[in-house]
Amino acid sequence: MADNDDLLDYEDEEQNEQPDGSGDVPAKKEVKGTYVSIHSSGFRDFLLKPEILRAIVDCGFEHPSEDMRRDVQEIFRSTPHSKQVMMFSATLSKEIRPVCKKFMQDENEKNKKLFELLDVLEFNQVVIFVKSVQRCMALAQLLTEQNFPAIGIHRGMTQEERLSRYQQFKDFQKRILVATNLFGRGMDIERVNIVFNYDMPEDSDTYLHRVARAGRFGTKGLAITLVSDESDAKILNDVQERFDVNITELPDEIDLASYMFLLKLSIPPQI
Numbered sequence: 001m002a003d004n005d006d007l008l009d010y011e012d013e014e015q016n017e018q019p020d021g022s023g024d025v026p027a028k029k030e031v032k033g034t035y036v037s038i039h040s041s042g043f044r045d046f047l048l049k050p051e052i053l054r055a056i057v058d059c060g061f062e063h064p065s066e067d068m069r070r071d072v073q074e075i076f077r078s079t080p081h082s083k084q085v086m087m088f089s090a091t092l093s094k095e096i097r098p099v100c101k102k103f104m105q106d107e108n109e110k111n112k113k114l115f116e117l118l119d120v121l122e123f124n125q126v127v128i129f130v131k132s133v134q135r136c137m138a139l140a141q142l143l144t145e146q147n148f149p150a151i152g153i154h155r156g157m158t159q160e161e162r163l164s165r166y167q168q169f170k171d172f173q174k175r176i177l178v179a180t181n182l183f184g185r186g187m188d189i190e191r192v193n194i195v196f197n198y199d200m201p202e203d204s205d206t207y208l209h210r211v212a213r214a215g216r217f218g219t220k221g222l223a224i225t226l227v228s229d230e231s232d233a234k235i236l237n238d239v240q241e242r243f244d245v246n247i248t249e250l251p252d253e254i255d256l257a258s259y260m261f262l263l264k265l266s267i268p269p270q271i
Contacts, residue, residue: 073231110226111139114198115146117224118176122256124191125169128178129210131199139198140178150176153183184209190217193259197225200232204239215259222259224250 118126130136133156140152151174153165162182169177170189177183178198184206195214201207207225215221225247227233240247 073229077231110198110228111142113226114196115148117196118148121194121222121254123194124175125172125189126176126194126196127183127192127210127213128176128196128198129184129201130178130180131202133180135199136178136180143176143178148176149174150178152178154180155182181206181210183213187213188216189213190219192216193219193221195221195223197223200225200227200235203235204242207235207239208243220257220259222254 114128128139130139133154136152136154137156140150143150151165151168153162153169157165165174166187168174172191181201192214195211197207197210201210211221211223214223225232225236227236236247239245
């Protein structure tokens with residue numbers, strides 16, 4: 001069992017690059033929020049804001065190269081989780097439509113699937129891993145609004161707040177914990193029997209540390225990973241190859257005995 005002092009931040013520092021102030025660049029008028037405009041052969045206008053993402057794509061996306069697909073995918077994954085994506089083309093071929101749909105998937109579908117699983121699965125306690133502080137805060141709030149007993153823990157909190165929330169979860173005051181990789185190592189709680197990778201981990205090592213939070217101390221556990229795109233699928237394939245395991249799709253029905261450790265109590269009759 002980990003001591004409270006072990007609840008340290010194992011995440012890599014999130015680097016926020018600041019523009020270089022050197023040079024004779026004239027001062028610009030301060031604007032509210034963040035605006036980034038990207039121009040390339042495939043994107044005539046790519047406007048990023050905290051609250052909305054608009055992508056106006058011309059026919060350059062009709063025949064995308066592998067490099068371009070990777071670039072678009074990286075931009076998509078780096079933008080805010082809550083965003084709107086729009087694609088326009090005068091001639092959108094049937095071959096490219098599935099690719100476009102992957103970037104235009106309704107983010108609510110991921111949440112709906114998570115809520116559905118939390119409703120139908122029997123569990124003692126659950127840990128849901130996400131990739132950033134912002135997503136941790138947003139998902140924890142969303143779960144709470146949906147009346148799930150959830151709490152979040154991430155590197156943006158003070159050590160005192162982390163320990164307080166960790167203790168609440170450990171004491172079974174909360175049954176669902178939304179966490180970043182901060183909780184991925186060394187945190188052993190016996191009641192945790194389901195782990196969700198809401199966001200795919202960045203590599204196989206992180207995957208192993210995450211899923212190992214379920215089924216501790218000789219109990220059984222279940223790990224569920226939500227695969228959103230080809231990049232997620234590649235990491236999952238890397239996990240299977242490295243650890244020589246076969247990770248199958250989630251069946252319609254899951255045997256309760258496969259991940260629930262049931263303790264039978266013998267209660268003597270009252271006289």
